[in-house]
Amino acid sequence: MTTMSIGKAWEEAVAFVAREASLLFPVALLFVALPGLILQEMTPPELAAWFADPKADTIPAMPPGFAVAMLLTIILIWFGSLALFALALRPGISVGEALRLSFARLPVLIGTALVIAGALVVAVTMAILLGVVLSLASKPLGAxxxxxxxxxxxxxxxxASVRFVLLNPVVIDGRTGVVESLRAAWQLTRGHFWRLLGFLFLVMILSAIASAAAQAVVGVLGGLVAGPEGARLAGSIAGALVSTVIQVYMLVMLARLYRQAVAA
Incomplete structure (x- = not known):
């Protein structure tokens, strides 16, 4: 089995982003950064506090309108991500063509998410039933x-999240349905779990540090100009922008890793 080369993917991603930045970043800002930022501003304070420190015994009520907004935001971000993968996997494609292709393949991606969510619900339900049965026999054993x-x-x-990390490029690059896309994504990552895990971990750490630094620095400057509210808003925008830049490089790298896996 051919080993995935993270270094090669990084070199190709840097060159590609430098060449196609005028196509990639407008799509990322419009369909990834902006929806997330709007949702963040819509989040009720008590819900934002719970997201920062979740506790099972103090789950706040979620307003119906916010639940709908969160669902639409997720779908918009999926749509934007598919368009970015289309641009990364098909050099020469226009933004309009990438958006049309993303719209056409979005139902398949939503279908894969529903299948995975359904499997998780079944697994959780079975685990709960098993726990209840064991608790009836012995409470300590059940606990x-x-x-x-x-x-x-x-x-x-x-x-599963690592093994399905190439699902988006599989969906946008092929014409297969839900089950076939899931099977292909699972096969392509076989034998590459630890390498992909290390890559995702590094990206996550880098994104968290860079976003926090940008949010802190720009937040201080915004506070000097517009007070506490200005500091919060300026910091949020700066953090979202930095996170989006890193995400563009990550998606392009995943596209290159996908090409390596397919070639292997």
Missing amino acids: TMGLLLGFGGAILVFF
């Missing part, structure tokens, strides 16, 4: 098994 099942479920979700 222990509940902790083990919860830990195992978290590991399973984490593992």
Whole structure:
């Protein structure tokens, strides 16, 4: 099996982004950064506080309008991500063509998400039923098994998220349906789990540090000009912009890794 080269993917991504920045960044800003920023501004304070420090016993009520806005934001970001992958995988394609292709393949991506979510719901339901049955026999046994099942479920979700990391390029680059796309994405990452995990971990750390630094610096400047509210808004915008830049490079790198996996 050919080993994925993160270094080669990085070199190709840097060259591609430098060449096609005028196509990539407007799409990323309009369909990835802007929807996320708008949703962030719409988030009720108590819900934002819970997202920062989630506790199972103090889940705040989610306004119906916010739930709809969150769903639309997710779909818009998926749409933008597919368009970015189309631009990265098909050199010479126009932005209009990439957006049309993304719109055509978006139902498949939504279908894969529903299948994965359905599988998780079934697994969680079975785990809860097993925990209830064991609790009827022995409460300590049921509690222990509940902790083990919860830990195992978290590991399973984490593992699946890495194995399906090439799902978006599979969907946008092919003509297959939901099940075939899931199968292809799973096959392409076989034997590359740890390499992909390391790559995603580095991107996550880099994005968190860079976004936090930009948010802090620009937030201070915004506070000097427009007070606390200006500091918060300026910091949020700066953090979103930096995060979007890093995400563009990550998506282009994933496109190059996808090409390596297909060639192998």
